[in-house]
Amino acid sequence: xxxxxxxxxxLMVIGVGTAALGAEVAIPPSPARWATDTAGFLxxxxxxxxxxxxxxxxxxxxxxxxxxxxxxxxxTPTEDWTVRTFARWKVGRKGLDDGLVLFVFPTDHKVRIExxxxxxxIVPDAIAARIIRDITAKLKAGEPDDAVTSGVEEILGTxxxxxxGLRASPAPAPSSTMSGPVALxxxxxxxxxxxGVFITVARMPKRSFFISGGRGxxxxxxxxxxxxxxxxxxxxxxxxx
Amino acid sequence: MNRGLIALGGLVVVVVVVGMWLAGTYNxxxxxxxxxxxxxxxxxxxxxxxxxxxxxxxxxxxGAANFEKSTYVAVAEARARVGQLTVGAxxxxxxxxxxxxxxxxxxxxxALSHLLAVVENYPALKATQNxxxxxxxxxxxxxxxxxxxxxxxxxxxxxxxxxxxFPTVIVAPLFGARFTEKAYFKSAAGSExxxxxxx
Numbered sequence: 073x074x075x076x077x078x079x080x081x082x083l084m085v086i087g088v089g090t091a092a093l094g095a096e097v098a099i100p101p102s103p104a105r106w107a108t109d110t111a112g113f114l115x116x117x118x119x120x121x122x123x124x125x126x127x128x129x130x131x132x133x134x135x136x137x138x139x140x141x142x143x144x145x146x147x148t149p150t151e152d153w154t155v156r157t158f159a160r161w162k163v164g165r166k167g168l169d170d171g172l173v174l175f176v177f178p179t180d181h182k183v184r185i186e187x188x189x190x191x192x193x194i195v196p197d198a199i200a201a202r203i204i205r206d207i208t209a210k211l212k213a214g215e216p217d218d219a220v221t222s223g224v225e226e227i228l229g230t231x232x233x234x235x236x237g238l239r240a241s242p243a244p245a246p247s248s249t250m251s252g253p254v255a256l257x258x259x260x261x262x263x264x265x266x267x268g269v270f271i272t273v274a275r276m277p278k279r280s281f282f283i284s285g286g287r288g289x290x291x292x293x294x295x296x297x298x299x300x301x302x303x304x305x306x307x308x309x310x311x312x313x
Numbered sequence: 314m315n316r317g318l319i320a321l322g323g324l325v326v327v328v329v330v331v332g333m334w335l336a337g338t339y340n341x342x343x344x345x346x347x348x349x350x351x352x353x354x355x356x357x358x359x360x361x362x363x364x365x366x367x368x369x370x371x372x373x374x375x376g377a378a379n380f381e382k383s384t385y386v387a388v389a390e391a392r393a394r395v396g397q398l399t400v401g402a403x404x405x406x407x408x409x410x411x412x413x414x415x416x417x418x419x420x421x422x423x424a425l426s427h428l429l430a431v432v433e434n435y436p437a438l439k440a441t442q443n444x445x446x447x448x449x450x451x452x453x454x455x456x457x458x459x460x461x462x463x464x465x466x467x468x469x470x471x472x473x474x475x476x477x478x479f480p481t482v483i484v485a486p487l488f489g490a491r492f493t494e495k496a497y498f499k500s501a502a503g504s505e506x507x508x509x510x511x512x
Contacts, residue, residue, distance in 0.1 A: 197453030198446035264332035306460035
């Protein structure tokens with residue numbers, strides 16, 4: 073009896089947990105192409121043409137600009153979902169953060185432009201909002217293919233081919249001042265630590281040292297889209313239709 | 314003689330091991346602290362960005378006929394309080410300064426959202442290009458604030474978890490005030506999930 077009740081409780085907990093998960097639309101893995109439509113919202117030739125356009129655009133300018141159509145973001149607010157998705161896909165080049173994604177969510181009737189940090193000066197929110205208004209006007213008129221195609225062209229026209237400057241890195245934090253005895257202790261410990269490292273190094277197999285980290289920017293020709301390591305910070309604009 | 318040498322050798326080994334551990338702990342905390350500091354700089358910069366939009370917003374709504382004066386005066390006052398805040402890398406280490414910062418910024422958020430709700434009654438103002446652009450900038454900035462606050466909380470949480478784990482928690486206070494626990498933004502403000510400004 074006791075065991076059975078416990079088991080039922082466990083089942084209920086699992087059930088509730090699964091239901092809660094179902095309401096949240098998971099962040100999708102990085103798309104393989106520049107233009108992706110998982111909602112069947114656009115005509116396939118439109119998607120193919122935009123994909124070729126965006127792929128060529130990256131080849132020429134280096135900017136990674138994506139189009140992603142998904143049915144819905146579920147219970148997650150649009151902006152929250154898109155900024156996390158952008159971070160997962162790493163759109164734009166590392167350090168330059170010069171990526172941009174145009175998201176369309178037909179079930180939610182939402183459109184969002186998510187702008188990488190490095191493009192915030194070139195595509196400021198007011199400009200992104202104007203592009204979004206142009207897109208939503210055409211979506212309201214029932215012309216999804218034209219809306220998205222001309223929206224992408226407007227975005228590419230705004231960014232142009234110029235390379236953006238690096239994101240200004242925040243000022244380095246001032247180092248804290250240590251009190252005399254602590255500093256002396258640190259010096260002594262450092263010397264000991266260096267000695268310790270030498271001992272450890274001498275005992276380590278050599279090959280374990282040169283492990284190159286980080287997933288680079290895959291440059292194989294004919295391949296699909298692969299994120300370059302860019303980030304966004306919530307810049308851009310959202311619209312609904 | 315021989316026994317003394319062994320004892321000395323044992324002592325040296327212990328000191329070296331402890332020293333390595335301390336240096337490693339210190340360096341790990343420095344790295345995490347730098348992460349918190351740079352994320353804090355991001356938070357301050359997006360809040361500054363919002364504060365910079367206020368004068369333009371206030372003068373725009375002032376220009377509209379018969380606009381409710383109390384609403385934009387409240388925004389200007391909240392903006393002034395934000396301007397007096399202590400800023401800098403030390404804020405996350407000082408719970409009192411952090412709470413003050415957070416409260417003043419939340420005050421500006423609510424004054425702003427009230428003003429933007431009132432704007433709904435002025436369709437002529439809403440329809441101008443100038444206001445539409447301002448609205449887009451404010452929405453974008455609120456969204457950036459939500460993102461950078463969330464990332465700050467993550468960085469602070471990573472730091473605090475390491476700092477408060479045993480045995481690091483014992484030695485962390487030796488390294489100075491920089492390695493005190495970091496303060497968090499409270500989710501009660503509601504700005505973690507979505508832009509609070511609705512138009």
